[in-house]
Amino acid sequence: MSIEGDVRAVALRGREASFELALATRATKDDALLGMASALLASSDQVLAANADDVGRAEASGTPANIVDRLRLTPDRLDAMAQGLREVAGLPDPVGEVVRGSTLANGLELRQIRVPFGVVGMIYEARPNVTADAAGICLKAGNAVLLRGSSSARSSNTAIVQVLRDAAVEAGLPADVVQLVPGDSHESVKALMRARGLVDVLIPRGGAGLIRSVVEESTVPVIETGVGNCHVYVDAAADLDQALAIVLNAKTHRTSVCNAAESLLVHADLTQTFVPRVVEALTEAGVTVHGDAEFAAYDGVLPATDDDYAAEYLSLDISACVVDSVDDAIAHIRRFSSGHTEAIVTRDQATARRFVAAVDSAAVLVNASTRFTDGGEFGFGAEIGISTQKLHARGPMGLTEMTSTKYVVTGDGHVR
Amino acid sequence: MSIEGDVRAVALRGREASFELALATRATKDDALLGMASALLASSDQVLAANADDVGRAEASGTPANIVDRLRLTPDRLDAMAQGLREVAGLPDPVGEVVRGSTLANGLELRQIRVPFGVVGMIYEARPNVTADAAGICLKAGNAVLLRGSSSARSSNTAIVQVLRDAAVEAGLPADVVQLVPGDSHESVKALMRARGLVDVLIPRGGAGLIRSVVEESTVPVIETGVGNCHVYVDAAADLDQALAIVLNAKTHRTSVCNAAESLLVHADLTQTFVPRVVEALTEAGVTVHGDAEFAAYDGVLPATDDDYAAEYLSLDISACVVDSVDDAIAHIRRFSSGHTEAIVTRDQATARRFVAAVDSAAVLVNASTRFTDGGEFGFGAEIGISTQKLHARGPMGLTEMTSTKYVVTGDGHVR
Numbered sequence: 001m002s003i004e005g006d007v008r009a010v011a012l013r014g015r016e017a018s019f020e021l022a023l024a025t026r027a028t029k030d031d032a033l034l035g036m037a038s039a040l041l042a043s044s045d046q047v048l049a050a051n052a053d054d055v056g057r058a059e060a061s062g063t064p065a066n067i068v069d070r071l072r073l074t075p076d077r078l079d080a081m082a083q084g085l086r087e088v089a090g091l092p093d094p095v096g097e098v099v100r101g102s103t104l105a106n107g108l109e110l111r112q113i114r115v116p117f118g119v120v121g122m123i124y125e126a127r128p129n130v131t132a133d134a135a136g137i138c139l140k141a142g143n144a145v146l147l148r149g150s151s152s153a154r155s156s157n158t159a160i161v162q163v164l165r166d167a168a169v170e171a172g173l174p175a176d177v178v179q180l181v182p183g184d185s186h187e188s189v190k191a192l193m194r195a196r197g198l199v200d201v202l203i204p205r206g207g208a209g210l211i212r213s214v215v216e217e218s219t220v221p222v223i224e225t226g227v228g229n230c231h232v233y234v235d236a237a238a239d240l241d242q243a244l245a246i247v248l249n250a251k252t253h254r255t256s257v258c259n260a261a262e263s264l265l266v267h268a269d270l271t272q273t274f275v276p277r278v279v280e281a282l283t284e285a286g287v288t289v290h291g292d293a294e295f296a297a298y299d300g301v302l303p304a305t306d307d308d309y310a311a312e313y314l315s316l317d318i319s320a321c322v323v324d325s326v327d328d329a330i331a332h333i334r335r336f337s338s339g340h341t342e343a344i345v346t347r348d349q350a351t352a353r354r355f356v357a358a359v360d361s362a363a364v365l366v367n368a369s370t371r372f373t374d375g376g377e378f379g380f381g382a383e384i385g386i387s388t389q390k391l392h393a394r395g396p397m398g399l400t401e402m403t404s405t406k407y408v409v410t411g412d413g414h415v416r
Numbered sequence: 417m418s419i420e421g422d423v424r425a426v427a428l429r430g431r432e433a434s435f436e437l438a439l440a441t442r443a444t445k446d447d448a449l450l451g452m453a454s455a456l457l458a459s460s461d462q463v464l465a466a467n468a469d470d471v472g473r474a475e476a477s478g479t480p481a482n483i484v485d486r487l488r489l490t491p492d493r494l495d496a497m498a499q500g501l502r503e504v505a506g507l508p509d510p511v512g513e514v515v516r517g518s519t520l521a522n523g524l525e526l527r528q529i530r531v532p533f534g535v536v537g538m539i540y541e542a543r544p545n546v547t548a549d550a551a552g553i554c555l556k557a558g559n560a561v562l563l564r565g566s567s568s569a570r571s572s573n574t575a576i577v578q579v580l581r582d583a584a585v586e587a588g589l590p591a592d593v594v595q596l597v598p599g600d601s602h603e604s605v606k607a608l609m610r611a612r613g614l615v616d617v618l619i620p621r622g623g624a625g626l627i628r629s630v631v632e633e634s635t636v637p638v639i640e641t642g643v644g645n646c647h648v649y650v651d652a653a654a655d656l657d658q659a660l661a662i663v664l665n666a667k668t669h670r671t672s673v674c675n676a677a678e679s680l681l682v683h684a685d686l687t688q689t690f691v692p693r694v695v696e697a698l699t700e701a702g703v704t705v706h707g708d709a710e711f712a713a714y715d716g717v718l719p720a721t722d723d724d725y726a727a728e729y730l731s732l733d734i735s736a737c738v739v740d741s742v743d744d745a746i747a748h749i750r751r752f753s754s755g756h757t758e759a760i761v762t763r764d765q766a767t768a769r770r771f772v773a774a775v776d777s778a779a780v781l782v783n784a785s786t787r788f789t790d791g792g793e794f795g796f797g798a799e800i801g802i803s804t805q806k807l808h809a810r811g812p813m814g815l816t817e818m819t820s821t822k823y824v825v826t827g828d829g830h831v832r
Contacts (some may be wrong), residue, residue, distance in 0.1 A: 020748070023773055045829035103797065108784055110794060114794060117806050118776065187632035196631070200806050215612070215635055220806040222637075242829030249831035334435070345829075356824050357439055360534065368524055368827035379518065380822070390533050390616050390820035391637040392808035404806035407794070408772050413658030413761075 005181040007191035010179050011146060011198035015118045017176035018144035021359035022116045023174060026093035029140055030260035032171035033089035037082040037216040040132065040160070044078050050159035058152050066256075071126045071153055081132040081160075084382070088136040091381045094399045095142045109410045114403045117200040121181070121192050122384075123148045123214065124205040128156035135164050136180045137384045141402035142176045146199065148192055151184035153186060193218035200404075205385050208312065223393060224249030228258035228340035229312045230370040233329040233355065235346035236269040240277070243345040247278055249369040250343065252285045257312050257374045258386060259341050263290075264308060264320040265329045271322055275338065282318065309336045326351050330358045337361055339388050341373040362388055362395035419599040423607035426595050427614035428561060430535045433592035434560035438532045438735040440589060442509040445556055448587035449505035450711045453498035454690040455583040456548065456576070464574035467544065473573045474568050482672075487542045487569055497548040500798070506551040510815045511558045525826045530819045532558030533616040535596070537639050538629065538800075539564045540621040542803075544572035551580050551594045553800045557818035563616065564608055566601035609633050609634035616820075621801050624728070639809060641801035644674035644756035645728045646786040649745040649771065651762035656693070658783060659761040666759065668701045672730050674802060675757050675789045679725060680736040681745045688737055698734065708737035725752045727745055742767050746774045753777060755804050757789040778804055778811035 021029075038356065051073040058068050088185065094114050101111040120136045121142045124133040133145055149157045150232035157180055163176040181188055193202060196219040204214040208227045232250055234243040249263035266275055271294050279298045282289055289295055290304040301320075305383055309332070323329045326344075333342055343365040344355040352366045363373040375383025380398030387393040393401035427715030448682075456463065467489040472482050510530050517527040536559045538550045547563055554561035565573045573596055581591040597604055609618060614637040622629040626642050631638055648666055650659040667678035682690055687710050695714045697703055705711055706720040717736075724735040725748070739745045742760075749758055760771040760783040769783045779789040789812065791799025803809040809817035 019774070022776070036451060077597060081495060104793070104795060108788060108793075112811075115776070163664070219631055221805060223807070239829065245829060245831050253831075347444065352826075360438070360531070361822065363823040366826045367831040370826055372825055373823070374826075377520070377524075378521060389637060393641070394820050395528075395823045404810050405559070406777065407779040407789070407811045408782070409779060409784055409788055410768075411788075412780040413655060414784040414788065415661050415669075 003185065003187045006182045006192040007188055008195055008198060010181060011119060011192070011195045013176040014144040014146050014179055014387050015198055017174040018116065018118045021139070021144055021177050022095075022118070022142050022176050024142065027174055029142070030089040032139060032168050032173050033085050033136055035167035035170050036132070036136065036164050037085040037089075039163045040078060040082045040085070041160070043163045044075060047156065047159045047163065048073055048075070050155040053155040054153050063152070067126055071128065071156070073128055073156060077129060081129050084133055085136045088140050088382050088399075091140065091399055092401050099405055106414060106416065107411065108414055111408045112405050113408060114400070115406050117402065117404050119144045119146065120200050120402065121146045121148065121195075121199045121202040121220065122205065123189060123192070123202065123210065124150070125210075126150045126153050127206075128153045128160060130205065131160045132164065133155050133262065133281065133382070134384060135161075137382050137399060137402060139168075143402060144179070146179055146181050146192065148181035148189060154184065159242040186234065187229040187410070188234070190217060193220055196220050203385055218379065223385070223387050223397070224389040226258045227312055227338045227388060228260070228341075228386075229262045229310065229336060229338040230259060230263055230343075231263045231333050231337060232261045232343045232345065232370065233265040233323075233326070233333075234267060234270060234278075235326060235344060235351050236267040236273060237348035237351060238267075238270070238274075239347055240270075242275050244278060244281055245347055245368050246343065246367070248281060248285060249284065250371055251287055251318050252316065253371055255316055257310075257371075259370050261343075261370050262311060262318060263336065264318055265323050265332055266320070267329075268322050268324050274355050275322065286316050288317045290317060290319045294322040295320045296402055312338065320372055326354055330355065333359055334393065335359075340386065341365065341370045343368060343370050362386065419601065420607040422598045423604055424614060426597060426613055427535060427608070427611045427625055429592040430560040430562050430595055431614055433590040434532065434534045435556070436590050437484065437560055437593050438511075438534070438558050440558065441504050444511065445558070446505040446557060448584050448589050449552055450795065451583035451586050452548070452552065452580050453501040453505075454570070455579045456494060456498045456501070458568045459579045460491060463494065463572065463575045464489055464491070466571040470515065470569050474736070479568070483542055483625040487544065487572070489544055489572060489767070493545060496588045497545050501552045502548055504556050504798050506813075507556065507815055509556065510819050515821055517698065522830060524830055525541050528821050529820050529824060530816070533818065533820050535562060535615050536563065536818065537558045537562045537611075537615045537618040537636065538621065539605060539608070539618065539626065540566070540694055541623075541626075542569050543568045544569045544576060547573050547576045548580065550800060551577075551690060552817060553798050553818060555584070555593055559818060560595070562595055562597050562608065564597035564605060570600065584650060591618075591628075606633060609636055612636050619801055639803050639813070640805040641803055642674045643728055643754045643804060644676070644802075645678045645726065645754040646675060646757040646759075647679045647681055647749050648677045648759045648761065648786065649681040649742070649754060649805045650683060650686060650690060650694075651742060651750075651764065651767050652683040652688070653764035653767060654683075654761040655763055656686070656688070656690050659690065660694060660697055662759065662761055662783070663794050664697055664701060666787055667698065667703055667734050668732065669785070671732055671785075674728070674785050677759075677786050678727060678729050678734060679752065680734055681739050681748055682736070683745075684738050684740050691738065702732050704733045706733060706735045710738040728754065742770055746771065747776075749775055756802065757781065757786045759784060759786050778802065
């Protein structure tokens, strides 16, 4: 059978399993999640052995150390995966929530209720912990999941998925609520993207290239995630100590994440005061500043191009420029932002209101680090990614965002 | 300039206008809507003259009478368009609504608020009244709209859009909050579908062919609308008088609409009682029944194929079959439904619950006609279409569904 046929067969089994899962009670789903957590720990030897194969292959083929690190599982990381599944079990069930309801003038009762999507496809990169995280969140929201991880993690993912499937069956659910998508090539991703009618939603997690290719080629509806060219704007009325702390945190706390700051905008009034101070602090922290003429006047600052302002560095680099006003900052953000997260530092209420209203990003922060855009920080309990699109979900996605709704209308013979 | 360049230029102007519109107060938007209503009536001579050109061209080219009728504007239809705009002005502003909010453990204030999409593209067929309806709904939700109507209605649409733009300017908004997409060919639709980054959402309203082509080709996120292969299932425990009234209403009240019933499922216990009765009533009402062997035993019933069960007739035709149980009805619906609306007629509470839980459509009705799936009936005040997809909006879409959200997070120097 062709890869396309294989993928469609898997999707069809997921669809069948989703019918049963959609009707499962919270108790059954939580049993499955807790069982999965225990089984992962009980099977840690097999999972770690499978992971050692992947890591060995990656090292032998000269994979960079930071990628190998993401790929590597340890007893601690397995513990964290199990703990994640337990936490999802502890969250309320989104399915069945009444979103809105009323009795219409003719006596019909109208309720809009949360229901699972059905089948969710996840496309992601090397981290094998995503396999358990995504399966857990999808299961709790009543969705069968089709997992297409990186081929470099195939042994790990195969072992993890086998453990999760067995635990699902143990709890009385079909094994096919969790499946691995067959095939290592782009053909299998492509088949998943074209499985319209079998797959309800596709969530690509990864770099800009992966997301662009999914957006271009998919006929299945997509939730775009995670590309973050995040800005910090330091206003003329900023508390400069706060501003410095926020810029340093947003840039250096963790560089490889989508909510790290990639660009710094500073009001012209601060050219003589804050600019030298922030350049010095960033440089000391090991950050390379790519700046406009005002910034490039300082030692170690490289001249910035439009490519710098558009870049999601994911490294110890930041682009920087001076702007004449909050409106110029907004205009710069409109031009270069990926719509993920932008922050303003200001003590001026009117300026903060203007920035919040005019900046069209998933999250807009006032006097806080961009790093707070995160499902965990927002209190969602679990996060499957951060949507940077405007349709359906925007910003961190938790269990609620992994559901659709339907209208239930009840009458007694109504025709008018 | 190429058509693609023209369309992108229009989209870019829409995007610029959307920045201003997103910041407009409700008062300004309502002024514009009321001004548009008055202006449409004040300009009725020009609009009707432009429409007469379209109607004349359509008649001369041998367009079927029912299509010409959809195209035709009358003083009454203009009144209804103006009234629609006034009603939208009377609805609450969805923009700025706080969807969820909390204070996090670290003191950060989190609010998720409704914001406009930005730029909405509408692709629709002959009815020129959609031009004013869609513009009004988009404007109230803070979105600039790009209207791509049928080329057969171009003169009417051009006249209407000019009136709406002038009224927008009169109210202090940019004219480009309402624009017609240039070009009559598929090239201009295609350019709209590929204007990712300039257009935020595309809503095709029309037949299955249009919607399929948009889903296939668009890189702009799409909300799929309006294809309805709606079922009525008459259960063994149905009140047969109610069932008959509901079937007749759902099939014959208006045949050309997406919430009309296209398929009838009857429990096997009713083969000798309800089947002959409903066949007789449908036949008397001028409906052609395409049925299985049980139905085809009666005079005038044609044998049904799978194509019949899959068909959205939009005419005085209905497919029909006998099923052995509610689960068989559910299985039939899973196989053939377009996910729009399904109804069950039953007095049995457990059966109703089973049907409601297991049928995965935008609307599931109990003891009521499928015709109720409608934004007006649901009390939304205005409707821009009925979504049959699961992402973002499902079922009738009103003002709320024409918005996105963003997170606003406020701190005082928070980095942890």
